[in-house]
Amino acid sequence: MSRHHTTTDQTEPLLRVTDLRTQFRTDDGVVRAVDGVSFGLNAGETVCLVGESGSGKTVTAESITRLVDCPPGEISGRIEFRGEDLTAASEDRLRSLRGAEIAHVFQNPQDALNPVHTVGWQVAEVVQIHESVSRRAARKRAVDLLDRVDIPDPAATADAYPHELSGGMKQRVLVAVALAGEPDLLIADEPTTALDVTIQAQILDLIADLQAEFDMAVLFVTHDLGVVARVADRVVVLYAGKVMERAPVDRLFDAPAHPYSRALLACLPGRGESNGAIPGNLPDATDPPPGCRFASRCPFAVEDCHEGDHPPLAPVAEDTDVEAGATVGDPPAGSAPLAASSAERSASPDAGPDREHVAACLFHGEDYDAAHLDREVAWSAAEGDHGE
């Protein structure tokens, strides 16, 4: 995908989400699924929302066009799409945007198509909703779109029902549905998670091709860091409804700043010595403990981490060379394994919102030294110290 994509207009992003809060009133209390999330997305760019299950990434993605059920959901904050605040937009206005300018692809293609309509009908439906065209013209467009997403024999497949297609084919149909309105923003919520690995790669390539062809921005929701490395320009790491870190993708992989990001990266096979899981569980979303949301699972947490509000996003110092899974106690800055990447970074100017790198961790704030995070800590210790 268009990594290091540069847009001419840096001042006005296509989508700017500011302090987004999505809550659900339930019998057990108010679930704060998304609790003050901010990020931006430029035209033609790919931003990944990353986090484990329950981190709020899907709710964030579905809050943008208010696809979350409201009520019980309540959305506040600002969601500016081309400068227009969608949280204040009428349902009619949102309907005219959905499918036409902001399209969605969802996680599980098995359930995302209506079982009793042909796939051609379901692609054509988008065209019919947003344009006043004849049924025949809409169908022709549907067949063209099915062809564009590389479905063999598109005219015959248009008459097939979803249960007659494989999972990968269904996801291609859903990509065609998303493309039908020629959107400027595609919100892809784990579009490859339910597919097997070879199909995953095909779908990712397809989305990348179409992104370039249609000059779409893509908001890509995933928990899979392999996918992130493949598609993202920039990354937003979410945990328990909060942004933990925002970084250009190369910075996230080379120099993850937040302990949570490091823990996620350490779970990647071949990186670090982690056994593939972060000990502990997400905090209670109805009544989160004070302080940093990740504190109870963080091996670096100090007393201050358990007090007050979640730490604000602080800029990550460029010269702090850190690496996930650093094996030796306290590597001096610019040590051998990092030499190349830090040289590359210092050569580039690294200015502008595209290169923004911030983390919500006390140690990146003014009162602490981020180098503290580089000391070696056994992950299992976290549970014992702050578990209950």
Next chain:
Amino acid sequence: MGMKWYVVRRVAWAVVATYLAVSLTFGLLMVTPNAGADVAAAQAAASGQDYDAVRERYLERRGLDRPVEEQYVDYMTNILTLDWGYSFSQGEPVLAAIGEAWVYSAQYFVPSILISALLGYGIGLYSALNRYTPTDYLGSFVAYFGISIPNFWFAIVLILLFGVVFRLLPTFYDSGVALLSVQNAKQLLLPVVVLSTASVAGQMRYSRAQAIEYARSAFVKTARAKGASEWRVLTRHILRVALVPLSTILIADVLAVLFAGSFIIETIFQIPGLGRLALEAIQQRDTPLVLATTLIPVFIAILGNLLQDLAYVALDPRIDYGDR
């Protein structure tokens, strides 16, 4: 396996089911004491004749003393050739009595089914999409009221209110009124309301539950993400899928109303329909008429199930013809 083969097999099964139902009825007839013979014999005994001899003669005259298999062939032939016997309680052939009665039943029955389906589905879907709002609670209240309230009591209260207190509607059904007249519509109003109340409630609860299930589904989210209006989501996506299970319930509901509702409604409102005919036949032990009024709902049930199986084919493309 193609669709044609599926349809052929469904129809064949309906024929087999009909045959079994008719044969079973014959079996029941065989083991039931013959009411006519007993009455005739008792009367003869009262006037000094021999009870058993008269009874024998009665059975002999009607061919009921022959071997079972002969009677069975005879009985099946009669059913098939629509020679369903003579009803002594009505003083005319059974089929003629039924031919006169069904018109009266259909007059309140068809509107009730249409109203309960339309209103029930409508309220149910609306409630599903507006859950936990005052209108949803009102809908649920109406539904539970309809389910809880006994038909016969509700009918009598309505007659008292609208017929006796306010004098807006007639208190009983007058079969002398022309079919297409305001007066006929007025006298059918209460039966239709009473029958619909119970039926609407059932349809409403089922369609609400079905719609809630599908309203949460991923394909509905896809439809909303396309920019589809709520109405479009409701009709083209939710209702269209929900129709498959709902059609089953509708058939079951129609039969329940036919079997149970018509007896009560027709007795209270004095409608000379099939329910009253069946009731009179049973009370007067008019065996040929009891037989006919039992077989007709059975035939309707079989036909309804056949139509429902065929409707599945049109409604749900996932049905595998090979397995059914």
